Amino acid sequence: MGEFDFIDRSNSNAEKHTLKQKLFGTQEVLPMWVADMDIATPACVLDAVRQRLDHPIIGYEIMPERAYRAQCDWVNRHHGWTMQREWLSYSPSVVASIGCAIRAFSDEGDEVIVQSPVYPPFYEMVRSNGRKLILNPLIQDEEGRYNFDLDDLQRKITPKTKLLLLCSPHNPVGCVWLREELLALGELCLKNGIVVISDEVHCDIVFPENTHVPLASISQAIRENTVTLIGPGKTFNMAGFSISTVAISSQKLRERYQEELQKVHYGDGAVLSHVAFEAAYTHGDTWHAGLINHLTANLELIDTWCKAHPIVRFTKPQGTYLAWLDCRALKMGDRELRDFFVKEAGLGLSAGLSFGKEGSGFMRLNFAVATEILHTALEQLSHALKRNGYG
Numbered sequence: 001m002g003e004f005d006f007i008d009r010s011n012s013n014a015e016k017h018t019l020k021q022k023l024f025g026t027q028e029v030l031p032m033w034v035a036d037m038d039i040a041t042p043a044c045v046l047d048a049v050r051q052r053l054d055h056p057i058i059g060y061e062i063m064p065e066r067a068y069r070a071q072c073d074w075v076n077r078h079h080g081w082t083m084q085r086e087w088l089s090y091s092p093s094v095v096a097s098i099g100c101a102i103r104a105f106s107d108e109g110d111e112v113i114v115q116s117p118v119y120p121p122f123y124e125m126v127r128s129n130g131r132k133l134i135l136n137p138l139i140q141d142e143e144g145r146y147n148f149d150l151d152d153l154q155r156k157i158t159p160k161t162k163l164l165l166l167c168s169p170h171n172p173v174g175c176v177w178l179r180e181e182l183l184a185l186g187e188l189c190l191k192n193g194i195v196v197i198s199d200e201v202h203c204d205i206v207f208p209e210n211t212h213v214p215l216a217s218i219s220q221a222i223r224e225n226t227v228t229l230i231g232p233g234k235t236f237n238m239a240g241f242s243i244s245t246v247a248i249s250s251q252k253l254r255e256r257y258q259e260e261l262q263k264v265h266y267g268d269g270a271v272l273s274h275v276a277f278e279a280a281y282t283h284g285d286t287w288h289a290g291l292i293n294h295l296t297a298n299l300e301l302i303d304t305w306c307k308a309h310p311i312v313r314f315t316k317p318q319g320t321y322l323a324w325l326d327c328r329a330l331k332m333g334d335r336e337l338r339d340f341f342v343k344e345a346g347l348g349l350s351a352g353l354s355f356g357k358e359g360s361g362f363m364r365l366n367f368a369v370a371t372e373i374l375h376t377a378l379e380q381l382s383h384a385l386k387r388n389g390y391g
C-alpha cells in the first residue's frame with residue numbers, strides 16, 4: 001500500500017468501471033483508461049469537506065477569496081508564476097472553459113488550430129461550436145519525442161485563424177513543453193493575432209528533472225495573449241468536485257470572456273468544491289510529492305517492461321500519468337489492436353485513434369494505479385503477446 005490508499009472502485013459508480021461494457025463490450029477488463037486515479041483524494045481535502053458538513057446548510061456561496069489565493073500561491077510555489085487573483089474566474093469544467101473561450105474569442109466559421117493527436121474534447125468543442133478545425137499535427141523525432149510543427153502551422157494560418165488550443169503538458173503524448181518551444185509557439189501566435197487557450201490541467205503531474213512552464217509566464221506579451229486553464233482535478237484526484245479556474249491577464253480578453261460567462265451562468269459553483277479546492281492547494285504539497293514518487297516508480301516499471309518487450313515502443317512521458325504505447329510494430333489495424341488488448345490481454349485502455357488519426361496504432365495506458373495492478377496489467381500483456389507469437 002505504501003503511503004497511499006489505493007481503492008478498489010469496482011463497486012462504486014466510477015466511470016472507469018461503469019462504462020466498461022459500453023466501451024469494451026465486456027466487464028472482464030482491467031480498466032486503465034479515463035484520466036483519474038485509483039488513489040484516495042488527499043486526507044486534507046476529505047477532512048475539510050467533512051468539517052464543512054458540520055454546518056447544516058449547504059446553500060449558495062461564492063468562491064472564497066482565500067480559495068483563489070491558495071491557488072495563486074500554489075502556482076507560485078510550484079511553477080514560479082505570479083498569477084494574480086484578479087485574472088481568475090471559476091469554472092465547473094476545463095472542457096466547458098474551452099467551449100466558452102472558443103465562443104468568446106472567435107465567430108462561427110472562424111478557424112481554430114488543434115495539435116493532434118490530442119484529448120478528444122478539443123476537437124468536439126471546436127466542431128460543436130461551429131468553428132473550423134485546422135489540424136497542426138505534432139511531429140515525432142527519432143527518439144519518439146513529439147515536437148510542434150511551426151512550419152506547418154505558419155502555412156495553415158489564414159485571416160480566419162483566431163485561436164490555438166494548446167495542451168500543456170500534453171495528453172496523450174506526455175510532453176512537458178520546453179520554454180523555448182513555448183516561446184516560439186507563443187510568438188508565432190502573437191504575430192498572427194491568434195489567441196492561445198492553454199489547457200494546463202496536467203501541470204502538476206511532471207516527473208523529476210522536467211519543469212512545467214506556464215505559457216503565460218514566458219513574457220508579458222505572450223501572457224496578454226493567453227487564456228490559461230488550470231484546476232486541482234488531476235493533481236489531487238478530485239475531478240468529481242468539478243472545479244477549476246480560468247486565468248486571463250488581458251483586461252480586454254477577460255471582459256470578452258466574462259460576457260460569454262454571463263450567458264452560461266456558471267455562477268460560483270458548489271460550496272463543498274470550494275472547500276476542497278482551498279484545502280488541496282493549501283495543504284496538499286506533501287501528498288503531491290508522494291504522488292510524484294509513486295507515479296515515477298510506476299513509470300520506471302513500464303519503461304523496464306517495454307525494454308524487455310521492444311515490440312511495444314515507448315518514450316517515457318515527461319508529465320501526465322498516461323503512457324502512450326506505440327504498438328505499430330504489431331502491424332494490426334486499429335480495431336484488431338483494440339480487440340487484442342481487450343480480448344487477449346484483458347485490458348481496457350484508450351485507443352490511440354480516439355485522439356486523432358495520428359494516434360493510429362497507439363494505445364494510452366493510465367498508470368495512476370497501485371503498482372501491483374500495473375504489474376498484473378503488464379503481465380497480462382506479456383502473456384497475450386507471447387500467446388500470439390510476438391515474443
Ligand SMILES: Cc1ncc(COP(=O)(O)O)c(C=O)c1O
Pocket residue numbers: 035092093094095096119167171199201202231233239244
Ligand atoms: C487535457 C485535459 N483537459 C481537460 C480535461 C477534463 O477537465 P474537466 O473534467 O475539468 O472538464 C482532461 C481530462 O482528462 C484533460 O486531459
